[in-house]
Amino acid sequence: MTNSARQALNHDLSMIVGDGYTLVDAIPDAYTHDETLELDPVEPIAVVFPTSSNQVSELIDYANAQSLPLVPRGSGTGLSGGATPVEDGVVCSFEKMNRILSINTFDQTATVEPGVTLDQLEQALIDTPYFYPVYPGEMSASLGGNVATNAGGMRAMKYGVTRHNVLGLEFITGAGVRSRSGGAYVKTSSGYDLTQLIVGSEGTLALVTQVLLRLSPRAHYRTLVLASFGEFEEVAVAVDSISSRGLLPSILEYIEASGLRAMAEHAGINLGVTAEVSSTAAAYLMVELESMNHDDLEWQTNLLIEVLTGNNSTEQYVLDDTQRRGLISARESAFWTVKKLGANVILDTVVPRSKLAELFKGAAVCARESNALLVGTGHVGDGNVHLSLFQPDPIECHATANAIIELAQELGGAVSGEHGIGLAKRGYLLEHEDPARLSLMRSIKSIFDPLNVLNPGKLL
Ligand SMILES: Cc1cc2nc3c(=O)[nH]c(=O)nc-3n(C[C@H](O)[C@H](O)[C@H](O)COP(=O)(O)OP(=O)(O)OC[C@H]3O[C@@H](n4cnc5c(N)ncnc54)[C@H](O)[C@@H]3O)c2cc1C
Known part of the structure; x- marks a missing residue:
């Protein structure tokens, strides 16, 4: 782009968002x-920071008039390249639309602008009886990004994922139609559910400018149990027993033995796991229980231990508060740990819970066949595992990832359980998704964004 074209663009964008709310020169690496x-950085031609829905609306009109790709961005913590810029496009950062507009404890709702982060919302709710339960680990992520990726995280088994906790939206489609969907109620039977269509659409249909969230009561007591198992398959069976005995953990995570060692070391925490247990464990379950009532929590904990021992768990550790916080924080940071260790790709495939054991076994075979190292953690309570692949050869790495995704599909699963498709997994989606569903998705895209200005090249 020539210097004068860049200055003209800066002028036009500044007319919409005001001086000081655009970047055209020296775009920061972030x-x-x-x-x-696995994706390389891409420098956009500009970054723009709207502060109101009206400005977003004008930006979309401008993008259509100029055939200018607009790439929405929340906090940039995504793991599928959804917010990766396109070379001839403008990044629309929502970080300055970061006001919490209302908290209504009677309706159990919060209304936020899309740039509000999970951390910011948690702080605002801390003195109320409620919290926002979706917990994708990275608390700097924005609610707009969560909506666009249908973020999941550690508490999904009990509280559901983003789509179960978003009651309504304000959004502006790629065609420039501004609308509101849903409302402060948990049921509606009034036509197509546009809220649910926009959730998970990765910024390809509309830009989200307000989010109406559903809050949940905050439990007073919680405990975390770490249980070791000699075989991966036993973990999957134990998950089924935990559920069928009526326990509904707030966190139910699986961590491969080597993964737990690395995470504990990285976080500098001592979980009290003995050398003997550590040397025989293949994997661990991390189970958090919570309650409003101390005696009830004790009852749940005893039942959990009974279920775990009855399912071949070799040892169970009821962690103290420091260990509990340390392990949850280490699990939150698992991504940074595997990144530091040199992981090349992280998959987040999902399968029915009953197929987890087959996925574990089959994925290990795929990795062995291509000399890749595979380390797993994940939200086993909802059949969603995170598989870190260590295979520096990009062709081998892609082939292994593809084989694992194919296996997940054969087991009745899906390409991505929560990180989204973005750019990184688009090839896998196009290869494995049902062509009829892809065709319907393309038709919907063409209605919402006929000139393909919103996040082009992502998802489809
Ligand atoms: C350490 C770590 C742990 C993580 N753990 C989890 C986890 O357990 N579960 C999980 O689900 N995710 C997890 N993630 C991924 C990430 O946090 C989520 O995908 C999150 O939802 C991204 O939010 P963001 O604000 O960073 O969005 P970004 O990365 O900025 O964008 C994500 C997508 O949303 C679109 N978008 C952003 N804002 C808007 C808007 N206002 N309107 C329309 N589209 C928009 C972007 O175009 C992009 O497609 C983790 C990430 C890290 C780094």
């Missing part, structure tokens, strides 16, 4: 990528 391991 805006050239998200956190996806």
